[in-house]
Amino acid sequence: MTTPLLSARKLEVSFEIGRKGFFGKPRLLRAVRGVDFDLMPGRTLGLVGESGSGKTTTAMAAIRLAPSTGGSVSFEGTDLMTLPAEAMRAQRKHLQVIFQDPYSSLNPRERVGAIVREPLDLMNVGDPAGRDDRVRELFGLVGLRPDQMSLFPHQFSGGQRQRISIARALATNPRLIVCDEPVSALDVAIQAQILNLLRRLQDEFGLSYLFISHDLGVVQFICDDIAVMYLGEIVEYADRPTLFSKPRHPYTAVLLEAAPSLLRRKSAGYRRAGMVKGDLPSPMNLPKGCAFASRCPKAQERCRAEAPVLRDVGDSRVACHFPLD
Amino acid sequence: MSPLMSLSDLRVEFDTRHGRVTALSGISLDVMPGETLGIVGESGCGKSITALAMMGLIPNPPGHVTGGVIEFDGEDITRASNRRLRQLRGRDIAMIFQEPMTSLNPVFTVGDQIAEAILLHQDMSRAEADRQVIELLETVGIPEPEARAKSYPHQLSGGMRQRVMIAMAISCRPKLLIADEPTTALDVTVQAQIFDLMRDIQAKFGVAIVLITHDMGAIAEMTDRVAVMYAGRVIEQGTSDQILDTPLHPYTRGLIGCIPVLGRAAASTDRLPPLAEIPGVVPPLHLLGDGCAFAERCALADDHCRAVRPPLDDKGHPVACHHAGEIA
Numbered sequence: 001m002t003t004p005l006l007s008a009r010k011l012e013v014s015f016e017i018g019r020k021g022f023f024g025k026p027r028l029l030r031a032v033r034g035v036d037f038d039l040m041p042g043r044t045l046g047l048v049g050e051s052g053s054g055k056t057t058t059a060m061a062a063i064r065l066a067p068s069t070g071g072s073v074s075f076e077g078t079d080l081m082t083l084p085a086e087a088m089r090a091q092r093k094h095l096q097v098i099f100q101d102p103y104s105s106l107n108p109r110e111r112v113g114a115i116v117r118e119p120l121d122l123m124n125v126g127d128p129a130g131r132d133d134r135v136r137e138l139f140g141l142v143g144l145r146p147d148q149m150s151l152f153p154h155q156f157s158g159g160q161r162q163r164i165s166i167a168r169a170l171a172t173n174p175r176l177i178v179c180d181e182p183v184s185a186l187d188v189a190i191q192a193q194i195l196n197l198l199r200r201l202q203d204e205f206g207l208s209y210l211f212i213s214h215d216l217g218v219v220q221f222i223c224d225d226i227a228v229m230y231l232g233e234i235v236e237y238a239d240r241p242t243l244f245s246k247p248r249h250p251y252t253a254v255l256l257e258a259a260p261s262l263l264r265r266k267s268a269g270y271r272r273a274g275m276v277k278g279d280l281p282s283p284m285n286l287p288k289g290c291a292f293a294s295r296c297p298k299a300q301e302r303c304r305a306e307a308p309v310l311r312d313v314g315d316s317r318v319a320c321h322f323p324l325d
Numbered sequence: 326m327s328p329l330m331s332l333s334d335l336r337v338e339f340d341t342r343h344g345r346v347t348a349l350s351g352i353s354l355d356v357m358p359g360e361t362l363g364i365v366g367e368s369g370c371g372k373s374i375t376a377l378a379m380m381g382l383i384p385n386p387p388g389h390v391t392g393g394v395i396e397f398d399g400e401d402i403t404r405a406s407n408r409r410l411r412q413l414r415g416r417d418i419a420m421i422f423q424e425p426m427t428s429l430n431p432v433f434t435v436g437d438q439i440a441e442a443i444l445l446h447q448d449m450s451r452a453e454a455d456r457q458v459i460e461l462l463e464t465v466g467i468p469e470p471e472a473r474a475k476s477y478p479h480q481l482s483g484g485m486r487q488r489v490m491i492a493m494a495i496s497c498r499p500k501l502l503i504a505d506e507p508t509t510a511l512d513v514t515v516q517a518q519i520f521d522l523m524r525d526i527q528a529k530f531g532v533a534i535v536l537i538t539h540d541m542g543a544i545a546e547m548t549d550r551v552a553v554m555y556a557g558r559v560i561e562q563g564t565s566d567q568i569l570d571t572p573l574h575p576y577t578r579g580l581i582g583c584i585p586v587l588g589r590a591a592a593s594t595d596r597l598p599p600l601a602e603i604p605g606v607v608p609p610l611h612l613l614g615d616g617c618a619f620a621e622r623c624a625l626a627d628d629h630c631r632a633v634r635p636p637l638d639d640k641g642h643p644v645a646c647h648h649a650g651e652i653a
Contacts, residue, residue: 050512157606187367188539192583192600199599214513217542221585221597245592258517260542261587266361267566270546275517278468279482 004038005076005208006062006176011035012070013054013061013232017284029283031057033232034071036310039176039225044202044209046223048216048255052280054232055212059178062210063095064088075176093123096169100181102161106153112164113139113149119171138167141204142197159190163197170201178210183218195222216259220244228252231283231291238316248316248323251292290321298322327399328355329533330379330418330501335393337374337383343611348374350557351393353637356501361527361534363548363565365541365580369607370554372537376503379535380420381410398500416446419494423506425486429478435489436462436474439496446497461492464529465522484515488522495526502526505537520547541581545569553577556607556618563642573640573649576619579603617647625651 013032019025032054039045047055060066062073064080073080075091083091096119099105106115113135120131136146142163153161162182169177179198183191199222201207213219219226226243228236228251236249247253254276264270276295287293293303302321310319337349349371356362364372377383381402383390395403397413405413414420422428430438439461440454449457455474462470465488478486487507494502504523508516524547527534536547544551544565551568553561553576561574572578582601590597605622617635620626625648637645 050514159606188541189367189579189583189603190606193602193604195585196599196602216513217585217587220587220591221600241592241594244588254514256587258513259587260516260520260540260546262541262545262569262581262584263586263588264542264546265566265569266545266547266549267564272517272521275521276514277518279484279515280512 002040003077004074005041006039006073006210008035008037008058008062008071008073010071011058011061011068011073013057013066014069027284030286031232031283032061032068035227035229035232035234037227037234037237039208039210041175041208042202042206043224044211044222046211046213046219046226047229048213048219048226049229050214050280052231052283053229055229056180057232058229059180059210059212063097063176063178065097093119093125093172094175095178096172096174096176097178097180098162098165098169098182101185102158102165103153103185105165106161108153110152111150112153112156115153115164116149116167116171119168123172125172134171135167138170141170141201142167143193157190158186159193162186162190162194166194166197166201170205173205174207176208176210178212180212181214182211184213184215191218198222216255217261228255231280231286233291233319234310234317235292235319236316237310237318242315246314246316248313248318249292249320250296250298250322250324253324254297290319326357328396329358329398330354330356330535331394331396332375332378333394333396335375335378335395336391337371337378338389338391340387340389341611343609346610347613348388348557348610349378352378352554352557352559353393354552354559354562356533356535358500358533359527359531360549361536361547363544363551364535364537364554365539365544365551366554367539367580367607369556369610371557372554373505375554376420376505376535376537379501379503380414380418381405382414412446415442415499416497417499418501418503419497419499420503420505421487421490421494421507423509425483425490425510426478428490429486431478434475434477435481435486436476439474439489439493442493442496457496458492461496462489464495464526465489465492466518467492482515483511484518487511487515487519491519491522491526495530495532498530499532501533501535503535503537506539507536508543509538523547541569541584542587553580556613557610558618558645559637559643560619560646561642561644562637567642571641573642573644574619574646575623575625575648576603617645 014028014030016026017029035058049055061068117131117135139146144163183194211223225239227234230251236252289304289306290308293299308319308321310317313323332352332354335349335352338345338347366372436458439458443454458474459470467473467488508519548565551565552559555576561577603622616631620630630647635645635647637643640649
């Protein structure tokens, strides 16, 4: 059994959002509630869920870009949560991020060559004289031309900007890249270019991805393991073929049923088999039992009284009292 | 059967800082009563402009309808007066937009806003209109409609707001509903609810729908016929099955091949094969030449493609490509 590259245990993130009166107790929003996951080297772990499910907060807390309020995260055996600031900074070169919006994540006043070079300077990676060569090499890797290094971000299309973000993330030779909805802002034709590129780079450099997405088609394409999140908890955790062919949690089944697919045709009289009612409940007043019970087609008395914990069912881990066969 | 909405050879131009740019160059489309027509393409292909043209809502300036005919229910509305267009809009042709928050007025309750649409077009008292508002909110699946009618838009979730927009759109039983990316801002489960609702409403009221989307999955699930647009032209048109199963234009093939298909090879433990790619990006409209606008990104393109624009010809179904159906 290989050891995981990144492993989170009982990860918690709470935000204080105002209080009742000046002397009142602060009201807490529990955005991430006791999340466990293991990301194996060279693999891609997908965090899937709707807006407000806590997928981005989980990933950002795991690499200490957002403060966690409990739990531990170990990266190659080092506990990131207790690491002193300077030692954490030294770890940053192994942990990089690609953000969703390629328009706001690049400094508009900096030339893109300098943007990609910056991590090398900050982390003091390699010999300063050789860094421009490294930037040139990175441009080639992500499918940009070295003569574009002196341009500014606004001179590039969305897809090209995402390539620049990828080049910047790759600069320090990281072992882990957090990809936060990296293709959601792109046109479908450009999405495919970026997804293929991410997979090629993974093969070439043995990268591990923590991949955040709400698009199950994208997740099915790129992820090896998948954690489905609902209101700050993982409700199902399985490898790709297991999750997509045999969803166990009713919420996973609902997500799969909801996502449009070329295989579902109006011409063939396609009707969706049941859909959940309503929206995600407010994370401020979480119910006592299962957080999904209010929308779940299979909810029973026990679901409303007792919160299910993640347990092994078949090849999956599922947090449900009545998992699907 | 005659078409409900028909665009023939429609040409729309915009004044930009690059001079006059042709946003739609000779679009011809028919929407039949009761059917759903999908318009699909990447950002900037002209699909939203086509929708606005159907409503007579091309902003002028900077936009100009410089050619062609827009016909609704047998009436030429290309140069109809604003008065006539205002009668049609909201009553016979309704539209829902991508972002329901920006299309609702934040300082009025949603009940007031739906009632306004009703009172504008129908002869009835405010009390009757209010009753109808409750009924409409119920039709679009909003729980506790009496209470919700008194809510302001910010008190509702994105999905609820889109339901309110749909309630408003169907309040006068329109013959045509234009939906411009109605679910892009919504989560998948809410998107599914809205799609289900649109299908129910079509079955119940027989309204024709024009669905503008970039999502081929939505096309499969929702539409009867599809027009694929690229750089201001329709480049392929047919029934949804023709387009999805036997696409003839290399661009359409690319659009279908580049999306990861949910459910295909779901149980396979092998890695899924790489996605098809369409290299490059959509060319800016002011730099289009005489040839095929897609030639630069096309693996089949030759000198003929770069010199002569292919007409929309019937090759099984209408397609604008010199190499229709060929494999690279």
